[in-house]
Amino acid sequence: MSTVRVTHIVAETDTVKSFRLVRTDGAPLGPHPAGAHIDVTGPTGITRQYSLCGPPYETDSFLVAVKRETSSRGGSAALHDGVHVGSELRISEPRDRFGLVPEAREHVLLGAGIGITPLLGMAHQLHREAGNFRLHYFATARERAPFTDLLERSAFSERVRFHFEVPRTGQQAVLDSILSALSALSALSALDSGTHVYTCGPKEFMQRVTATATRSLPEDRVHVEHFQAPDPSEAPGAAFELELGTGEVFTVPADRSIVDVLADHGFDVDTSCREGICGTCVVPVLAGEPDHRDNCLTRKEKAANDQIAICVSRTRGRRLVIEL
Numbered sequence: 001m002s003t004v005r006v007t008h009i010v011a012e013t014d015t016v017k018s019f020r021l022v023r024t025d026g027a028p029l030g031p032h033p034a035g036a037h038i039d040v041t042g043p044t045g046i047t048r049q050y051s052l053c054g055p056p057y058e059t060d061s062f063l064v065a066v067k068r069e070t071s072s073r074g075g076s077a078a079l080h081d082g083v084h085v086g087s088e089l090r091i092s093e094p095r096d097r098f099g100l101v102p103e104a105r106e107h108v109l110l111g112a113g114i115g116i117t118p119l120l121g122m123a124h125q126l127h128r129e130a131g132n133f134r135l136h137y138f139a140t141a142r143e144r145a146p147f148t149d150l151l152e153r154s155a156f157s158e159r160v161r162f163h164f165e166v167p168r169t170g171q172q173a174v175l176d177s178i179l180s181a182l183s184a185l186s187a188l189s190a191l192d193s194g195t196h197v198y199t200c201g202p203k204e205f206m207q208r209v210t211a212t213a214t215r216s217l218p219e220d221r222v223h224v225e226h227f228q229a230p231d232p233s234e235a236p237g238a239a240f241e242l243e244l245g246t247g248e249v250f251t252v253p254a255d256r257s258i259v260d261v262l263a264d265h266g267f268d269v270d271t272s273c274r275e276g277i278c279g280t281c282v283v284p285v286l287a288g289e290p291d292h293r294d295n296c297l298t299r300k301e302k303a304a305n306d307q308i309a310i311c312v313s314r315t316r317g318r319r320l321v322i323e324l
């Protein structure tokens with residue numbers, strides 16, 4: 001973790017503020033991978049994850065945008081109300097679980113609302129590299145869409161398409177028209193890495209994008225950035241044996257996580273969100289089949305079954321062997 005100072009705060013919309021951060025010791029902060037996020041610990045001590053939305057190649061500061069959540073338990077509300085220019089915050093190193101695929105021939109970025117933030121960083125990077133990309137931005141209204149002015153004035157504005165005031169019932173038709181063009185392209189590019197789709201926004205929006213895009217693209221070309229924990233009701237637990245690479249064995253009860261059990265036995269495991277979002281607690285799997293319950297590993301990473309987010313995930317079998 002490092003300490004940063006807030007140098008600028010901008011009310012991007014009624015509910016979204018952006019915060020520009022510099023290190024208090026004057027050291028550079030960047031560059032960072034496009035689409036990366038950081039943990040930010042606010043004045044209440046609560047840590048939340050926010051995408052870096054400034055140009056990834058800039059080294060003097062980080063830019064994050066925070067939407068005030070109506071259900072905030074002290075995370076976003078504390079940043080909105082308790083942080084001012086000059087305030088100091090603690091942040092983590094950038095983590096990259098939603099990166100651009102360097103060999104892709106075309107990138108299609110689809111964001112909704114505050115989900116624009118990681119895509120904004122990606123668009124900056126792709127423009128700098130003269131990449132082939134299009135950014136589609138959905139929002140209920142222009143005044144509720146952060147960074148609209150910035151996008152309109154940007155050097156890549158001709159690559160941005162705004163989809164404002166599209167009713168939820170009409171969203172599918174718009175996605176069909178955007179993503180149907182991929183069918184022909186993906187057929188042409190079946191032998192290379194072709195087109196990749198990246199999406200961030202409300203869960204229903206990302207599900208719709210994923211369902212539509214995977215009609216014409218393989219699943220591993222559709223990339224989803226989650227900032228919501230998986231639904232716990234989907235994940236009833238069962239007790240199992242946890243073995244460490246060192247040979248130590250512990251029982252993980254049905255109602256406790258691997259992280260909880262390790263903490264009980266004196267292991268200081270690195271965690272942040274504890275909700276399966278951030279990826280901090282991911283460790284290698286040496287044996288056994290993980291029951292992935294996180295939203296941080298990609299589908300491909302989950303299918304490989306060689307790593308696990310131990311704050312939420314479990315095992316499908318009776319024993320799981322991990323390396324700490």
Ligand code: FES
Pocket residue numbers: 270271272273274275276277278279280281282294296309310311312
């Ligand atoms: S601590 Fe964030 S995914 Fe486990």
